[in-house]
Amino acid sequence: MNIILMGPPGAGKGTQAELIKARFPIPHISTGDIFRDAVNQGSELGQEAQKYMSSGQLVPDEITTAIVKERITQADCEQGFLLDGFPRTTAQAQALDQSLTELGKKIDLAVNIDVPTELLIERLSGRISCQECKRVYNLNFNPPREQGKCDSCGSELVQRNDDRGETVAKRLEVYSQQTRPLLQYYEAQGVLFNIEGSRGSNQVFADIQEKLESL
Ligand code: AP5
Numbered sequence: 001m002n003i004i005l006m007g008p009p010g011a012g013k014g015t016q017a018e019l020i021k022a023r024f025p026i027p028h029i030s031t032g033d034i035f036r037d038a039v040n041q042g043s044e045l046g047q048e049a050q051k052y053m054s055s056g057q058l059v060p061d062e063i064t065t066a067i068v069k070e071r072i073t074q075a076d077c078e079q080g081f082l083l084d085g086f087p088r089t090t091a092q093a094q095a096l097d098q099s100l101t102e103l104g105k106k107i108d109l110a111v112n113i114d115v116p117t118e119l120l121i122e123r124l125s126g127r128i129s130c131q132e133c134k135r136v137y138n139l140n141f142n143p144p145r146e147q148g149k150c151d152s153c154g155s156e157l158v159q160r161n162d163d164r165g166e167t168v169a170k171r172l173e174v175y176s177q178q179t180r181p182l183l184q185y186y187e188a189q190g191v192l193f194n195i196e197g198s199r200g201s202n203q204v205f206a207d208i209q210e211k212l213e214s215l
């Protein structure tokens with residue numbers, strides 16, 4: 001089962017990915033998490049990615065597609081994968097299709113989580129997440145049991161640098177201009193599944209689960 005999770009910043013892609021992978025054992029590949037880990041490690045990739053992420057811009061397609069291409073050929077992706085935050089441009093979608101064709105695979109479902117902009121901004125301003133296990137929380141909607149500590153692994157919870165005012169506005173703009181048009185790309189392939197994402201995360205997940213079980 002090869003799945004893409006789509007939707008604007010704050011729609012709940014990471015949140016749904018955690019629920020999906022607990023029920024369906026496929027690897028969760030988040031390009032955002034890959035770049036944030038690289039930034040934290042101070043690697044060459046991290047230094048390059050940081051130039052774009054800090055202002056809410058997309059990391060160049062050549063860098064991003066090469067990472068995903070390499071990742072989806074790894075053995076743990078044989079039974080499927082869950083892409084979160086990729087593809088985000090038409091060039092990325094075309095590169096992904098080309099890699100999949102070479103591997104004799106295809107996308108089975110592109111889940112688009114739709115949430116109104118005001119709610120996205122509210123969610124992003126309250127988000128904190130675990131740098132270790134990547135679990136996502138929200139100070140308003142989904143707080144951890146103990147303040148500042150991850151329920152799953154006990155590590156410290158931090159706010160993302162790109163969740164601050166101006167950068168959030170830029171990310172939302174970049175999404176509308178460069179990523180939203182991709183919905184048509186997957187609609188034309190007959191794999192787009194639109195979902196109303198302003199409900200509670202368990203309700204959203206129930207719809208995704210039903211769809212995945214029907215595949
Ligand atoms: P990335 O990490 O992918 O960020 P994003 O797309 O902006 O999405 P977010 O992670 O902000 O939101 P989400 O949908 O995962 O929401 P979450 O579940 O956390 O990318 C970051 C940057 O990396 C990009 O700007 C770019 O620079 C670079 N990058 C990444 N991929 C790239 C690519 N392919 N090409 C080029 N550059 C790339 O939820 C948000 C909050 O809401 C949380 O607090 C959560 O607890 C809460 N919440 C979630 N669901 C619900 C619910 N149903 N009810 C109430 N609260 C909820």
Ligand code: MG
Pocket residue numbers: 013014015032
């Ligand atoms: Mg995310």
